[in-house]
Amino acid sequence: xxxxxxxxxFAVVAVAAAxxxxxxxxxxxxxxxxxxxxxxxxxxxxxxxxxxxxxxxVIVYAGAIMVLxxxxxxxxxxxxxxRTPGSRIxxxxxxxxxxxVAGLLAWTLLTRNPHPVNVDLAGHFVGxxxxxxxxxxxxxxxxxxxxxxxxxxxxxGAVVLASPAGTTTGPGSPERPPAKRED
Amino acid sequence: MSAHLHLWLIPLLPLAGAAxxxxxxxSFPKRVVALVGNVSVGAACALAWWVFARFLSLPxxxxxxxxxxxxxxxxxxxxxxxxxxxxxxxMVMVLIVTSVGFLIHIYxxxxxxxxxxxxxxxxxxxxxxxxxxxxxxxxNYLLMFIGWEGVGLASYxxxxxxxxxxxxxSAGKKAFIVNRIGDFGFLIALFLLIKHFGALxxxxxxxxxxxxxxxxxxxxxxTTIGLLxxxxxxxxxxxxxxxxxxxxxxxxxxxxxxxxxxxxxxxAGVYMVARSNVIFSRAPSALLAVAIIGCLTALFAATIGIAxxxxxxVLAYSTISQLGYMFLACGVAAYPAGIFHLMTHxxxxxxxxxxxxxxxxxxxxxxxxxKMGGLRKHIPWTFWTMTAATFxxxxxxxxxGFFSKDEILWxxxxxxxxxxxxxxxxxxxxxxxxxxxFRLWFLTFFGEFRGEEGDDHGKHGHIHExxxxxxxxLVVLAVLSVIGGWIGWxxxxxxxxxxxxxxxxxxxxxxxxxxxxxxxxxxxxxxAGISVLAALLGLFFAWLLYHRRRxxxxxxxxxxxxxxxxxxxxxxxxxxxxxxxxRPLIKGSTYILWRGxxxxxxxxxxxxxxxxxxxxxxxxxxxxxxxxxxxxxxVAVGAAAxxxxxxxxxxx
Amino acid sequence: xxxxxxxxxxxxxxFALGVVGFLIKRNLVTLFMSIELMLNAVNLAFVAFAWQxxxxxxxxxxxxxxxxAAAEAAVGLAIIIAVFRTxxxxxxxxxxxxxx
Numbered sequence: 001x002x003x004x005x006x007x008x009x010f011a012v013v014a015v016a017a018a019x020x021x022x023x024x025x026x027x028x029x030x031x032x033x034x035x036x037x038x039x040x041x042x043x044x045x046x047x048x049x050x051x052x053x054x055x056x057x058v059i060v061y062a063g064a065i066m067v068l069x070x071x072x073x074x075x076x077x078x079x080x081x082x083r084t085p086g087s088r089i090x091x092x093x094x095x096x097x098x099x100x101v102a103g104l105l106a107w108t109l110l111t112r113n114p115h116p117v118n119v120d121l122a123g124h125f126v127g128x129x130x131x132x133x134x135x136x137x138x139x140x141x142x143x144x145x146x147x148x149x150x151x152x153x154x155x156x157g158a159v160v161l162a163s164p165a166g167t168t169t170g171p172g173s174p175e176r177p178p179a180k181r182e183d
Numbered sequence: 184m185s186a187h188l189h190l191w192l193i194p195l196l197p198l199a200g201a202a203x204x205x206x207x208x209x210s211f212p213k214r215v216v217a218l219v220g221n222v223s224v225g226a227a228c229a230l231a232w233w234v235f236a237r238f239l240s241l242p243x244x245x246x247x248x249x250x251x252x253x254x255x256x257x258x259x260x261x262x263x264x265x266x267x268x269x270x271x272x273x274m275v276m277v278l279i280v281t282s283v284g285f286l287i288h289i290y291x292x293x294x295x296x297x298x299x300x301x302x303x304x305x306x307x308x309x310x311x312x313x314x315x316x317x318x319x320x321x322x323n324y325l326l327m328f329i330g331w332e333g334v335g336l337a338s339y340x341x342x343x344x345x346x347x348x349x350x351x352x353s354a355g356k357k358a359f360i361v362n363r364i365g366d367f368g369f370l371i372a373l374f375l376l377i378k379h380f381g382a383l384x385x386x387x388x389x390x391x392x393x394x395x396x397x398x399x400x401x402x403x404x405x406t407t408i409g410l411l412x413x414x415x416x417x418x419x420x421x422x423x424x425x426x427x428x429x430x431x432x433x434x435x436x437x438x439x440x441x442x443x444x445x446x447x448x449x450x451a452g453v454y455m456v457a458r459s460n461v462i463f464s465r466a467p468s469a470l471l472a473v474a475i476i477g478c479l480t481a482l483f484a485a486t487i488g489i490a491x492x493x494x495x496x497v498l499a500y501s502t503i504s505q506l507g508y509m510f511l512a513c514g515v516a517a518y519p520a521g522i523f524h525l526m527t528h529x530x531x532x533x534x535x536x537x538x539x540x541x542x543x544x545x546x547x548x549x550x551x552x553x554k555m556g557g558l559r560k561h562i563p564w565t566f567w568t569m570t571a572a573t574f575x576x577x578x579x580x581x582x583x584g585f586f587s588k589d590e591i592l593w594x595x596x597x598x599x600x601x602x603x604x605x606x607x608x609x610x611x612x613x614x615x616x617x618x619x620x621f622r623l624w625f626l627t628f629f630g631e632f633r634g635e636e637g638d639d640h641g642k643h644g645h646i647h648e649x650x651x652x653x654x655x656x657l658v659v660l661a662v663l664s665v666i667g668g669w670i671g672w673x674x675x676x677x678x679x680x681x682x683x684x685x686x687x688x689x690x691x692x693x694x695x696x697x698x699x700x701x702x703x704x705x706x707x708x709x710x711a712g713i714s715v716l717a718a719l720l721g722l723f724f725a726w727l728l729y730h731r732r733r734x735x736x737x738x739x740x741x742x743x744x745x746x747x748x749x750x751x752x753x754x755x756x757x758x759x760x761x762x763x764x765x766r767p768l769i770k771g772s773t774y775i776l777w778r779g780x781x782x783x784x785x786x787x788x789x790x791x792x793x794x795x796x797x798x799x800x801x802x803x804x805x806x807x808x809x810x811x812x813x814x815x816x817x818v819a820v821g822a823a824a825x826x827x828x829x830x831x832x833x834x835x
Numbered sequence: 836x837x838x839x840x841x842x843x844x845x846x847x848x849x850f851a852l853g854v855v856g857f858l859i860k861r862n863l864v865t866l867f868m869s870i871e872l873m874l875n876a877v878n879l880a881f882v883a884f885a886w887q888x889x890x891x892x893x894x895x896x897x898x899x900x901x902x903x904a905a906a907e908a909a910v911g912l913a914i915i916i917a918v919f920r921t922x923x924x925x926x927x928x929x930x931x932x933x934x935x
Contacts, residue, residue: 069864106843161917
């Protein structure tokens, strides 16, 4: 019972914040709304027994990524969104598409589940760090390592893309003479 | 089986000559071109005579001599091969074609000396010889058809030899197209033969046809085939109604007119009918059609000939008329007579054309007889040879034409397929033939020269005899025109009729015709006498109107008025064809085929599809707006579609 | 006692809202945030399924999704900065140099 109430509370908060994200004109407000959504989602993770993920969600997603977003918004100081004529196609096709997508997804998920279960924390299914770590470093070791490489690439890419033009040079100066061999 | 007659060489030697002259002749000097062209045909001629000598000594069962060299088509049971078929008929044809052809080649060395395209001329002429020899030596109808079409092609090339002249080019086209109409009939006949007999080669086909009985009058398979074959022959041999191309074909050089349109190509139709005698003798209606067409054509062309002023046109209509005689002979099943006349006609008509060419050459290109006259003093050799030919064609004994023409007239009268009507028309035609030929003779060689001074041979300044290389063939043919008929000296006057006996085995169904009862002899003599009288009458009137009283022709023409102009203008048949067939065809082609289908449908399809592609890409272009949000919208739409499909799959 | 389908429905709604935002918004940064919203919705669905099948693989996958989202956010924001530097605007409709 308590779980249902908690679920509904956090679900409503999440949806409201998401709608607010769409409704706000200044990006900083949207960013803050998104943080609220993420927090709600973290709570919902907890309700489903994914402790580790909930922690990760708050620390990484809300704490790092969204902070990055806020930095960029403040850096660029873009200001409120002016009213410019938008894309007609987007409005014409987008809304129905979205409704269709949402409707289909929801309907499918709601009615077509062959094994409907209930989330009940009394079932002792918990995503503890130990359990996650065991999976991560054994069965999914390779993807884990690959993602670390991915992050590295992302870092380098971000640095290159964001730096002002002309300040980054290629690896090594082209004028260095080749090393002599002392044999 | 050791008799190798090497018949395949006979057509291939001229082909080699054509290839050499055609491909390399441009850079050869004229001497070499002439050498190549003549040696190839000369060698073929010599080989033909050698074969003849061997042929005479072949054992009986080896005749007809058939040899297959290679298979051409094989489709189930039906097969056609490259091969030769040598019996008496094709032997005679080979000898005529190669010998007369060789003489004309020699003549051309001199005649074409001053013309451009010397190598082209000899190449085409040799090509013609190749096709003609293929035609006569073929052992099946399809190979014969190849030769048939090929001589049509060579004729087109040679008629339009002076292709820069509009009239020549048009004449070439006309010849080919009218021929084609006849060829269509020939083809349908071939199809019927394939369908019903499953074979086209003579050795298999004729025995199969012999199983049939004689068809009663009216339609039947063999009658249909026979009539269709006749349509083909009408086209090739210029009979009614497909004769219109032959007078126009005079646009070609005179040796071409001599060889192709007198001696050989136009006789291909007669040869084909004679070769198909097995079919015709079982289809009396078709035979009757042949005779009627031949008879009418003979008369019709002769009437036109008497009013022509161009020397070559007179000879052209004369050729049509004489071909009519040959078909009349075949039509009354007197095939040997038809072939006999073919042979003598090759001699004297070939000679007439060559001599006319000599006359034209000496006058520097003048062909209008009204501007000639009194030439016998200037060009005596030409005069005497042409005289021999004229007497021959008129049918005066003992020249060649008398024997052959007379045999035809007698057969027309006495044969079981003949009737006195054929004979009467033939007699009238003989009178007209004699008349217009002697008219030509008198106009050209007698009286005073009526041409202008400027008509003289521009280069030499006066009328002169032709060079020796042109005269020798004239003399040879003149000799043949005199004595050539003696080989068929009829029994009634004490001869042995060797020619007919020679050809008899080919037309075995009528071997009994050769026996002539004694009671018939007197009738035959009587009819012969009448025909000689007709010829002499023609000579008399020609002498009267064109030598004695030169004012008369004009008065007669004026008196006849419209009738005369109709005859002179060829009864307006060409104009009639133009209105009835040619113009509607051209209009139909232009509006329906060209504008309607080609430009309207085919081109339009291509253009429309291109335009359609343009429209489609124009519509799709808007997807690439550069607008990120519309891209996003498309992504969303696509994703929705995919999800919907997957849901649909899952639901099913 | 929350049926799993509730979580899934919530995930669907959040995802749809993310799509709507992606289509509506003009500001580049806001666009990106809509994408993050979508990713969050997907994460929610993953965890729900992980519960359903009693398999922790779903949660591990969420881990990887987060990593990728982080990388993508970093690079994407760098691009936005570069775009802002050249075009002086964050209006996505102005970033249309590829227009025909």
